[in-house]
Amino acid sequence: MNTINYPLILDGGLSNVLEDYGCNLNHELWSARLLKTDPELLVKVHYTYLEAGARCITTSSYQATVEGFMRSGIDKNEAEKLLLSSVTLAEKARNLYYNRHGLTQKVYIAASMGPYGAFLADGSEYQGNYGISEEALKNFHGKRIRLFATTGADFLAFETIPSYLEVKVLSELLDQYTKPSWVSFSCKDELHLNDGTRIEEAACLLANKPQPFAIGVNCTSPKYISEIIDGLKKSAPGKKIIVYPNSGEVYHVESKTWIGVSDSYGFEKMAAAWRKKGADIIGGCCRIGPDHINRIKGLQ
Helix, strand or coil: CCCCCCCEEECCCCHHHHHHCCCCCCCCCHHHHHHHHCHHHHHHHHHHHHHHCCCEEECCCCCCCHHHHHHCCCCHHHHHHHHHHHHHHHHHHHHHHHHHHCCCCCCEEEEEECCHHHHHCCCHHHCCCCCCCHHHHHHHHHHHHHHHCCCCCCEEEEEEECCHHHHHHHHHHHHHCCCCEEEEECECCCCEECCCCEHHHHHHHHCCCCCCCEEEEECCCHHHHHHHHHHHHHHCCCCEEEEECCCCCEEECCCCEEECCCCCCCHHHHHHHHHHHCCCEECCCCCCCHHHHHHHCCCC
């Protein structure tokens, strides 16, 4: 991983940009539904983030699973093809960017994999208490990892992971793979994952393993990020630190809407502070858009 020029700037939220284009995402597949219904719009959003300054784009597969597609009436073979197409669409956007701007800056692609709670589509990733076995979690994540490990994605990105058990499962599964990966927790405050586990306990599970190369936090209020960085650096000093918070608004599960007002003006200042504290990979999650990413593209 020594070839990456840090800080590496990520993209922001996918769903908020799609909603700006008029998409109704009130569906159990969320933005993953567009892999079938409007793939070119996903290319457009990826490209928008590249033009804004992102140098790593995450695929539109956060809520995409074979099980989820099959639940919606899609057969297994097509479901697997749809998952794999998320990488192809990101590659298409990258090639468009290279064709316009040349190869002066490397663009990375991260294959996004959400937690088990994202498959449930009921907001469970904000609690992490799924009530299923460790073996069931291994089976769930193992299927997607095997698929995405065969693609041209540069990274495997495990996002919004809210529980100690899920971190443990991922740590064991990743022992079998060499494709670089990151694991990003979802936290309810500066000290705890959403299930109540202390962040340092989760970080210690990964600290001495070759995979993932980076650990961090996403879909978490920006007000907690600085202290989380401090805790991660103490618990896993050999890992790169990745942070991509949401806007700080509150998600209302029943209406599938965000309540609150996004303040974009302080994002650049906060990102500079996170970089100073030691964050290596910085971007945004829900409600963070291209304007926010454009503000931080010059971080040093």
